[in-house]
Amino acid sequence: MAKSGSNLTAVLDGANDLRMIDAPIPEPKYGEVQLKLLNCGICGTDVHIWKHGGFGGMPLTDRIVMGHESSSVITKVGEGVTHLKVGDRVATEPGGPCFQCKKCKAGRYNLCPVMQVIIPKYCGNLTRYAIHGADLCFKLPDNISDEEGAIIEPLAVTVYACKRANIGMGDTVLICGSGSIGLLCLVTVLARGATTVLVTDIADEKLKVAKQAGATYTLNVRGMSPKEAAAAIEDVLGGPADVSMECTGVPSCVSTAIYATTRGGNVTMVGMGDLVQEVPLGTAAMKEVDIRGILRYCHDDFSTAVSLVASGKVNVKPLITHRFPLEKTLEALQTTASGVAVKVMVRCAEN
Template identity: 40%
Template sequence: MAQDNLSAILVKPNEIKLEQRPIPEPGPNQVLLQMEVVGICGSDVHYWLEGRCGPFILEKPMVMGHEASGTVVKCGSEVTSLEPGDRVAIEPGVPCRRCEFCKTGRYNICPDILFCATPPVDGNLARYFVTDEDFCFKLPCNMSFEDGTLMEPLAVAVHACKLGKVTIGSVCLVLGAGPIGLCTVAAFRAYGARKILVTDLLDYRLELAKKMGANFTLNTSGMDEDAVTEKVLSLLKEEPHVSVECAGSEQCARLCMKVTRAGGVMILLGMGGLEMTMPFGAALVKEITSIGSFRYNNDYPEAIEMVRSGRADVRGLVTHHFTLEETQKAYETHRDKIGNPIKIMIHCNPNWKPE
């Protein structure tokens, strides 16, 4: 067990610094984790570049990171399901458990949820981190720490699939082939989708979408809304049952509403602008259901089982590796698209060695 708790802290937009903080003590129902791998999420980059992500605004220095895995090193006095040495994936949001939303099974929209690296809550990009026992999930022996870290974006996709009622034979459209979009492809395939079309602006992302199970891909660079609509329907030869907006783009959201078949579902998953102009007339006459999908809700166990069983393979998302000391370089690599990044992993354990 290392004796330092080096932490990566966002001081203000465009400034991340490394700082030693005390190693926290777990409460009765908590565990102390030696952090192993933390992924960079698009929301992290928004905070770094702009000081905000959607309605969440950085107002004071904040430890970064929420996609993570770790090793249990110490347990609180009332912990029963974990012990030192357990390898776990970490669900990064701990709700209040008392409000109406928690009590009716929708803890992901708890107004008092403490979510890692969402202002003002510190994240877990550090040597050590304390969290509640019941938001840690043991990793099967055939899953690595990197797999565990990827359970966060995969759980986002699983949640969207459940909301969209994706099933065997579904025809699906994914707009945006970043990590969330690519995880959505993997989840759609695991749920039995018959056709999956993915759009993006970058060819290297679309190539990975094919490897992860997309039947069709479309680079929409330079295409207007009508041209994209026509091409999507031409490729699929039918309207999708479920369309998922993963890019945080108004144009993509509008496209979902226009192409989704009557009685179908469009899901807003990408975190974009707070206001959009949408063609709701199209949704009205086709009785399209429009759903916002936010984070996850008891979806980690299913995401883990998808990967353990081989129904979903998300390992191909990982493109870059950095140490905790190289956090600034990792973020710059994401921003500048150096080496065609998809998912960048930061290794917090000082004993980690690159393969």
């Protein structure tokens, strides 16, 4: 175990091989800042990488520092950085787009073909100290807590997902899955003006949190086939959903969303599942249901996420159900993997 005051860091050497080490404290280069990590959230991607040594068909090729949902305070500023200063609290956008390709120059750098997703240039927030690109740091207002700041990153995912889904005022929305991303989708679609939102899951405890977070209806679909679940959803809503946001990645849930969405509506794939799935594409085609994917987010989505929390239009505090110190990162991952938690938060700072 690393000594107190050192750079305690959670590194993954391979599937199920998490180690706590004392890493060097990095120094910022041109355009970078040094960060003292405050909080870091654990998500399903972290769990998948930890368990399987990769994600989305991309295996790890080297040791990585875990964690990418964080809040930090700037401790040093590199040359060329003028918009940030020591003492600023920030949320950080992980990733490494080239900023040179056609997609990057069109403002869709989330689709950069050389984007480093699993091992980005700036990643690894389950640590005491790290460096980050200054242009990928977002100042946190004083009324956003350290824990709320660590949820800005996944909230940016749902902000972008709602843009892709074209959620509008008065929409009826189905959300499949009441994990942390499903619940963040819930609060985001409500902020965009959706008036009726039904959340499904197979865990009553998570559906209870969804109800507390503002869901109009919740439905436990355990044991139902996709068509049975869709029929139950339409019965509750009084008809099909205008838009469905699939947040599990499970093929049966994707199928349910297709069946339960109105003609001409869309199913937006927020959750990441197997790269090859068997789903009723013919039904989607006959109903003219668009199936839309999402990948991460862009700069404006991060800024919007900060504004939503700062303004009080989105409350992310109820989603945090479990907390651990950095020394217990493995326990934090295990708790997330168990399914009992909504959002697990790790405190990286020593005080």
